[in-house]
Amino acid sequence: MKKLALLTLFFAARCFASFSATYYVAVDGKDDNPGTLKKPLSTIQRAQSLVNPGDTVYIRGGVYHMKEEQISRQLRGYACVTFLDKSGAPGKYISYLAYPKEKPVFEYSAVKPANFRVAAFYVTGSWIHLKGFEVTGVQVTIKTHTQSECFENHGSHNIYEMLSMHDGMAIGFYLLNGSDNLILNCDAYRNYDDFSENGRGGNTDGFGCHPQPGSKGNVFRGCRAWFNSDDGYDCINAFEATTFENCWAFYNGFDANFKSAGDGNGFKAGGYARRPGSEVPNPVPQNTIQFCLAVGNKANGFYANHHINGSFWYNNSAYRNGVNFNMMNRLRDDVMADVPGYNHKMRNNLGYKGNNEVTMLDAAKCDISHNYFDLNLKATAEDFVSLDEKLLVAPRKSDGNLPDNGFMKLKPNSQFIDKGEDIGFAFKGKAPDLGAFEAGK
Structure with a gap:
């Protein structure tokens, strides 16, 4: 009986230790509180000091006016406000989530450290899940060529979900290191740097993915980027392949009043234009851009950007861009000569009115x-359910997925129905349709 009692206590202790903890952060919280629902903390930074793998931090709604004294760390020329370096574990994410049915907004207009780039959230930990809040007003304080970021990632197996990065000077999301990260159903919009480089606004992308060697398997899915002063999505310095799937890019290269700003590409899926051959990765990664939509971008909708290899372009739709599909590559040698695109694989793509x-x-x-251009098929407005661009900024679904409306969806009698090639994705009818949207799905 004594042994049985000891075993019972042992397993009870094991079960108790395996329970996850829950903490709360609120606008009216205090960091010397215990972090309960009734006595919440005031900062995510303090919450991180308490959590363990499997724990959850709920962030209550309201506007968090961030202050310069909240900068947690300075490194690599960055002033990092919230610095997340504590990792979860496989199957035990550390989660920082918006409280159900509430919207936390982190506002950074007062964070202006001299001679530093600003990173609102600088993440070096892994197995972290961030979901459901907004970052706005992030500043740039350096006059020369520079940048700031809402989120900068250096960890692996992280999930960034239903985040909004808007109305600031900073890049929305920026990845330099880390593998198997998922950026899911996030929005980056109206970001314009009017301070550095004489206000040119030319270094503010919606999403930047520049993984260094070994940082593989990163995926952007269901994201939108619009009115960012440079590009929607940029992987100009990526040493590993990136996948962009079901993402939208529109009006990039303009400010919100359609004043011309930076480069203005929807998906800039290549790079190394200015690097000598000795600095180019070997092998050169081939990015995948599939089921994506590019509309009204100043320069190119889909752009290979002087890449030194081809990429994979599947079932994309382009409308009214400067150029709908620009496949420009360059030679690998140090001449850096631009040449027509080579090694690209293109299937089921559709464009109109570029x-x-x-x-x-x-x-x-x-x-x-099986692309519209090699099939010699020319679209008309009658092929589409709607070309009303207001639908691009319609609210997301409650689960965070992109709005489901008629924009650039094919009418049942469109010439592009069943004109694609089966490349392994689900479709209705005799064959896949052209473009990003399968009719009837």
């Missing part, structure tokens, strides 16, 4: 089939 439709593409050196 100032130019497809440029800088060497079809003989690519794997091209």
Whole structure:
């Protein structure tokens, strides 16, 4: 009986230790509180000091006016306000979540450290899940070529979900290191740096993904980027492949009044234009851009950006961009000469009403089939349920997924129905449709 009692106590202790804890952060909280629902903390930074793998931090709604004295760490020229370096574990994420049905907003207009870039959230930990809050007003304080970021990632297996990064000078999301991160259903919009480089606004992207060697498997899914003064999505310095899936990019390269700003590409899926051959990764990564939508971007909707290899372009839709599909590559040698695109694989892509439709593409050196341009099919407005661009900024669904409306969806009698090639994705009818949206799904 004594042994049985000891075993019971042992297993009870094991079970108790495995329970996850829950903490709360609120606008009216205090960091010397215990972090309960009735006595919440005031900062995520303090919450991180208490959590363990499997724990959850709920962030109550309201506006958190961040202050310069809340900067947690300075490194690499960055002033990091919230510095998340504590990791979860496989199957035990540390979660920082908006409290159900509430919207926390972190506002950074007062954080202006001299001679530092600003990172609102600088994440070096892994197995972290951030969901459901907004970051706005992040500042740039350096006059020369520089940048700030709402989120900068260096960890692995992180999930960034239903986050909004808007109305600031900073890049929305920025990845330099870490593998198998998922950026899911996030929005980055109206970000314009009017301070550095004489206010050119030319270094503020919605999403930047520049993984260093070994940082593999990063995916952007269901994200939107619009009115960012440079590009919607940029992987100009990526040493590993990135996947962009079901993402939208529109009006990039303009401010909210359509004043011309930076480069203005929707998906800039390549790079190394200015790097000598000795600094180019070997092998050069091939990015995947699939089921994405690019509308009204100043320069290019889909852009290979002087890449030194081809990429995979599947079932994308482009409308009214400067160029809908620009497949420009460059030679690997130090001459850095631009050439028509080579090694690209393109399937089931659709474009309409670009100032130019497809440029800088060497079809003989690519794997091209079942796209609107090689099928010699020209779209008209009658092919689509709607071309009302107001639908692009419609509210997301309650689960965070993109709005489901008629924009650039095909009418049942469209010439692009069943004109695609089966490349392994689900479809209705005899064959896949062209473009980002399968009719009837």
